Amino acid sequence: MEGGRYSEADLSALPGPETAQLESFRDRLRIFAARRTRDWAAAEDVAQEAIGRALEAMRAGRIENLAALPSFLFKTALRLCFRRTRSAGREARALQKFGAGDEAEAAENPLTALLSAERRSSLRRAFERLEPDERRLLEMTYRDELDSEEIGRRLGLSAGAVRVRRHRAIRRLADLLGVTKQPDRALEE
Amino acid sequence: MMADQTPDCPNTGERDLAQLYLAGRLPDAEAQAFEAHYFECEVCSQDVLGGGGLRELFGRPAVAAAVAPARPARAWLPLAAAAAIAFVGIGVWQLARRVQVEPTVLRSAGAVIVDLKVSAHAGGGFDVSWAPQPQAATYEVQVFASDSTRLWRTETREPRVSIGPTVLSAPAPGSTYEIRVEAFDSLGQIVASAEVAAARNP
Numbered sequence: 001m002e003g004g005r006y007s008e009a010d011l012s013a014l015p016g017p018e019t020a021q022l023e024s025f026r027d028r029l030r031i032f033a034a035r036r037t038r039d040w041a042a043a044e045d046v047a048q049e050a051i052g053r054a055l056e057a058m059r060a061g062r063i064e065n066l067a068a069l070p071s072f073l074f075k076t077a078l079r080l081c082f083r084r085t086r087s088a089g090r091e092a093r094a095l096q097k098f099g100a101g102d103e104a105e106a107a108e109n110p111l112t113a114l115l116s117a118e119r120r121s122s123l124r125r126a127f128e129r130l131e132p133d134e135r136r137l138l139e140m141t142y143r144d145e146l147d148s149e150e151i152g153r154r155l156g157l158s159a160g161a162v163r164v165r166r167h168r169a170i171r172r173l174a175d176l177l178g179v180t181k182q183p184d185r186a187l188e189e
Numbered sequence: 190m191m192a193d194q195t196p197d198c199p200n201t202g203e204r205d206l207a208q209l210y211l212a213g214r215l216p217d218a219e220a221q222a223f224e225a226h227y228f229e230c231e232v233c234s235q236d237v238l239g240g241g242g243l244r245e246l247f248g249r250p251a252v253a254a255a256v257a258p259a260r261p262a263r264a265w266l267p268l269a270a271a272a273a274i275a276f277v278g279i280g281v282w283q284l285a286r287r288v289q290v291e292p293t294v295l296r297s298a299g300a301v302i303v304d305l306k307v308s309a310h311a312g313g314g315f316d317v318s319w320a321p322q323p324q325a326a327t328y329e330v331q332v333f334a335s336d337s338t339r340l341w342r343t344e345t346r347e348p349r350v351s352i353g354p355t356v357l358s359a360p361a362p363g364s365t366y367e368i369r370v371e372a373f374d375s376l377g378q379i380v381a382s383a384e385v386a387a388a389r390n391p
Contacts, residue, residue, distance in 0.1 A: 025228070027238050031252050032224055035213075038254040070228040078221075114241050114251035123242050142240055143247035145212055148205050160203070167201045167232065170239035 018058045021066065022051045022073075029077050031114060036081040040114075046084065050077045126176035134169040141166055198232035207236035211244055213253025213373070214326060216344040300381035302370050307387050310354060315387060317368055318349040324380045325372035333367040340366070 029047035034040055053076050057063045063072055115123060127135065133155075140146045140154070148159040148166075155162070200206050209215045210223050227233040241251035304320040317330060330350045332341040343350055352368075371382040 028228055028234055031237060031241050032228075035220075035252045035254060071225070074225050074228040114238075115245050119242075120246060123246055127243070127246065138243055139247070141208055142211075142243040142249070145208075145249075147208070163201055163203075163205065167236055170235060170243075173239060173243075174235060 018055055021069065022054055022058075025070070025073050026051065027114075029073060032074075032077055033081050034114070037084055042084055046077055046080045049080055122177060123173070126173050129176055130169060130172060134165070134172065137162065137166055138169055198230050200226070200230075201232055201236065207233055207240050210237065211240050211252050216327070217329075217342075300372075302372060302381045302383035305370060305383045305385050307368060307385055310351075314354040315352045315368070316349070317352065317370070317385075319370055319383065321348045322372040322381045324374045327373050329371045329373065331369045331371075333369070 026047050029050050030040075030043045033043035033046035037043055037046065050073050054063065054069065054073055057072065058069075063069055127138070130138070137151065137155070140151045141148075146154075148162040151157075152159045152162045157165070206215070206223050207227070210220055215223060223233070227237050245251045300322070302319045302322060304318075306318050308316045310316065319328075322328075327344050327346055328348065329342065329344050330352075332352060334340055341352060366387045367384055368387055369382065369384045372380050374380050
């Protein structure tokens with residue numbers, strides 16, 4: 001990425017508890033950055049750079065308390081995204097000026113790369129192992145994009161009960177995928 | 190069936206925050222606050238990442254894109270300046286000491302938001318309204334100064350906003366502003382937009 005200093009090789013060459021701790025934030029960083037940059041490759045870069053900077057800060061003693069780590073990563077990723085979207089905007093305008101680019105096209109870049117093909121397959125298998133009422137609730141939420149009030153009306157539940165059952169179903173998916181103790185490593189490794 | 194006990198994070202039982210966030214339906218300020226929260230909250234993080242994966246499984250984008258950031262350089266500036274000079278030149282500003290507004294649609298992208306109207310508050314500021322867009326889930330409204338500085342932004346589900354006078358404090362006579370309205374669908378994609386130049390006198 002623009003100004004990127006950290007490669008995956010850099011991080012993998014530095015095994016240790018700090019690296020494992022930081023890696024647990026990678027998917028959070030990816031989804032955060034994908035929403036802002038509209039570009040999954042850029043989101044990967046932002047996640048990598050933020051983790052690299054946090055590792056550097058931890059080793060330099062600038063993050064003494066691990067409780068401060070989420071906030072450090074969030075602010076670092078926010079700055080990286082801001083810088084990147086500004087650069088991307090300048091580049092798109094320059095290309096558009098010369099008729100070689102389309103900003104709208106970039107804006108429509110679909111964010112469909114959270115899951116690799118392998119992870120998607122594992123998720124599908126786990127989903128099929130859920131109870132029918134759990135699958136129905138998750139389909140209504142994420143396929144049909146219904147809100148909890150509407151789902152509750154259809155299922156005869158309160159909105160609060162829908163939310164709790166939905167979270168429980170997601171947690172069960174994580175159990176089935178073996179990532180319950182590392183919920184922030186997405187759904188499957 | 191287990192009792193429906195709320196998980197550790199109260200957000201999970203009270204609002205569809207993670208779902209709204211992933212669908213691009215949270216206003217930007219609220220989305221950012223939620224992002225800061227889910228970086229620290231394992232319960233909400235699990236909802237975001239699990240929900241993102243399921244959205245993708247069902248053929249939707251894992252997370253809908255955030256609205257476009259403000260663009261600093263503006264090709265409309267010369268036109269806006271000319272409009273302001275003409276506006277002042279014809280002496281309309283002398284008609285009253287109250288705020289005067291002369292909207293002129295300068296540019297639009299994609300579908301055009303029609304019937305974009307600006308009216309002045311007696312004490313400064315503007316009321317802005319436009320025709321509802323059938324596909325729009327939210328609207329973003331931004332106000333820019335003549336030097337392209339963004340003065341104000343908000344998101345709304347209604348086809349109208351009121352812009353307070355403090356946003357536009359201390360204008361020079363004949364100062365121009367650009368008011369931009371963009372409509373976004375439920376996936377966060379822009380479906381229509383329009384811009385209007387507004388000039389006001391002290």
